[in-house]
Amino acid sequence: MLMRTDQFRELDRLAQQVFGTMSRPTVMPMDAWRQGENFVVEFDLPGVDPSSIDLDVERNVLTVKAERPGLEDEVETIATERPRGVFSRQLFLGDTLAVDRVQASYHDGVLRLSIPVAEEAKPRKIQIQSGSDREPTAISA
DSSP states (O other), X not given: OOOOOOHHHHHHHHHHHHHBOXXXXXXXXXXEEEETTEEEEEEEOTTOOGGGOXXXXXXXXXXXXXXXXXXXXXXXXXXXXXXOEEEEEEEEOOTTBOGGXXXXXXXXXEEEEEEEBOGGGSOOEEEEEOTTTOOEEEEEO
16 A cells, blocks of 8 residues: 655644644643733643642743643543643743742642733833923933
């Protein structure tokens, strides 16, 4: 039997595994938004033991690693659609966030990170002196 291979099919399959599809998103789907003075990120991690979650920040790169254990060897697998094993995801954070003050919580299979906006990035008033009277005038920056 002659089998024809399609390199683009293999590339499409690999892209679906890495980036996900609408019907089957990536291993660690996330939402992100700004709420007041915080940047909030939530990751869906159902079935993950909180003690297996590892968070690291290095040079404004936040790495989330988690593990969903595999099934026991004695079971007969009928269908496997939920990824198992160790998986990770990286976020590249801007300089406007205070990565040294990240807060994390895990509840009902959702990992929530709250990252404060850095003080240097918040709007502030700057006093300017006029040329002749040398009295400060407030101008918004």
